[in-house]
Amino acid sequence: MLPNILNLPNFEIHDMKESEYDYRFMVESINSQPTYCPKCGSVPNFYKHGKREQLFFDLPMHAKRVGLIIKRQRYRCRECEETFFEDLPDVDASRSVTNRLIEWIQQASLEKTFTSVAYDIGVDEKTVRNIFNDYVIELEAETEFRTPKWLGLDEVHLLKNYRFVVTDVKNKSVIDILRKRNKSVVIDYLSKLQDIDKVELVAMDMWRPYRDAVNMVIPHAKIVIDKFHVVQLANEALEKIRKTNRENVSARERRQLMRDRYVLLKRRKDLNDFDDQIKLQVWTDMFPLLGQAYELKEQFFDIYEAKSIDEAYKLYQDWLASVPDELMTYFSDLIKAISNWEEEIFNYFTSPITNAYTESLNRLIKTMNHVGRGYSFEALRAKILFTQGYRKVKRRKKFKDVEFTFGKMLPDQIPNFSKQEYEWVYEEVYGADFSTLIKAMDEASF
Numbered sequence: 001m002l003p004n005i006l007n008l009p010n011f012e013i014h015d016m017k018e019s020e021y022d023y024r025f026m027v028e029s030i031n032s033q034p035t036y037c038p039k040c041g042s043v044p045n046f047y048k049h050g051k052r053e054q055l056f057f058d059l060p061m062h063a064k065r066v067g068l069i070i071k072r073q074r075y076r077c078r079e080c081e082e083t084f085f086e087d088l089p090d091v092d093a094s095r096s097v098t099n100r101l102i103e104w105i106q107q108a109s110l111e112k113t114f115t116s117v118a119y120d121i122g123v124d125e126k127t128v129r130n131i132f133n134d135y136v137i138e139l140e141a142e143t144e145f146r147t148p149k150w151l152g153l154d155e156v157h158l159l160k161n162y163r164f165v166v167t168d169v170k171n172k173s174v175i176d177i178l179r180k181r182n183k184s185v186v187i188d189y190l191s192k193l194q195d196i197d198k199v200e201l202v203a204m205d206m207w208r209p210y211r212d213a214v215n216m217v218i219p220h221a222k223i224v225i226d227k228f229h230v231v232q233l234a235n236e237a238l239e240k241i242r243k244t245n246r247e248n249v250s251a252r253e254r255r256q257l258m259r260d261r262y263v264l265l266k267r268r269k270d271l272n273d274f275d276d277q278i279k280l281q282v283w284t285d286m287f288p289l290l291g292q293a294y295e296l297k298e299q300f301f302d303i304y305e306a307k308s309i310d311e312a313y314k315l316y317q318d319w320l321a322s323v324p325d326e327l328m329t330y331f332s333d334l335i336k337a338i339s340n341w342e343e344e345i346f347n348y349f350t351s352p353i354t355n356a357y358t359e360s361l362n363r364l365i366k367t368m369n370h371v372g373r374g375y376s377f378e379a380l381r382a383k384i385l386f387t388q389g390y391r392k393v394k395r396r397k398k399f400k401d402v403e404f405t406f407g408k409m410l411p412d413q414i415p416n417f418s419k420q421e422y423e424w425v426y427e428e429v430y431g432a433d434f435s436t437l438i439k440a441m442d443e444a445s446f
């Protein structure tokens with residue numbers, strides 16, 4: 001017998017083989033005498049019925065994979081005639097791994113792809129995935145993010161599909177990322193939110209299933225279309241005109257126009273650079289229609305400076321009336337969006353909330369798509385939501401209500417209770433913090 005270098009006191013080691021990448025230990029369990037028959041439940045009335053070798057995987061050692069070949073005792077019951085294996089300590093018999101390897105896999109699969117985790121320890125990828133999925137269910141059960149007052153419903157393009165992202169607009173954090181963004185998924189998600197009455201405002205993009213789901217599940221909440229998504233349509237109108245005009249210019253000019261397009265998308269007040277002002281002038285002189293469209297874009301952005309909803313409506317009506325026929329087709333997506341989402345878009349002027357984290361979210365997703373190769377959607381999601389260090393946590397103090405009866409005591413006779421005695425502190429978790437996530441990416445520790 002070899003010394004127990006495995007540090008598994010319930011097993012004894014009979015032999016060990018070593019190759020370039022692997023260790024194989026021949027082991028048997030000690031003290032695993034069964035106390036009843038698992039088949040019929042009868043009291044011990046069985047005899048030993050041969051041994052079988054079964055392979056289990058354990059923690060890697062000296063950068064080699066470790067396999068335990070367990071000689072597992074079999075029994076036959078005299079009452080029911082059935083055979084059964086001894087129970088094994090410290091292992092998960094259904095997954096053929098040791099319990100401590102399960103913990104290791106749980107952590108490793110947040111750091112590496114399933115394929116590489118599987119390769120490192122010798123198990124197949126499916127085992128890693130199953131262990132990870134069980135772990136996510138466990139983590140979900142012990143995680144409760146606070147339902148925000150201002151709920152954000154977004155979408156991102158991640159691992160080749162559009163995903164549904166739920167955020168806390170005020171606290172700039174991610175609460176969840178779901179595989180799909182169709183109506184039934186959103187309804188299901190909203191229906192399961194705790195304290196849903198707390199939601200006052202919902203910021204979203206113009207995606208009909210979001211609106212339908214919110215109107216159905218939280219009809220009291222006011223929907224606000226993010227300003228960013230609306231003004232983006234004005235910029236897109238400009239892009240369309242630029243693309244139409246590129247057919248009418250030389251190849252050199254076309255490249256120049258492509259390079260200079262950022263000038264068209266900038267606000268006039270942000271064109272501080274004299275060079276940029278010249279560029280804008282050149283292009284709008286060359287293409288008067290582009291110049292006109294630039295003005296319309298600027299005027300549209302200005303609507304968002306309105307001080308009241310009435311003023312905003314008025315500015316928009318004036319703007320709409322000023323769009324010339326020849327530019328109508330370019331601005332039609334914007335105009336159509338406003339007619340389809342009028343109430344929700346103009347809600348901004350009474351409840352001016354905006355997803356200040358949009359840029360962070362886009363960067364986050366860009367990085368995830370980059371590092372995400374080989375990761376499953378679930379793994380990326382878990383990495384964001386369940387990494388403790390990414391969370392935004394606020395500690396709050398609460399004072400318990402304590403009733404005092406002081407009778408007719410004079411103020412200086414009232415006992416001086418220490419407030420600390422009656423306070424308790426609890427934590428509120430607001431999801432994964434955008435700025436912490438971005439920082440982790442900058443430090444390449446994501």
Ligand SMILES: [Zn+2]
Binds near residue numbers: 077079
């Ligand atoms: Zn039996």
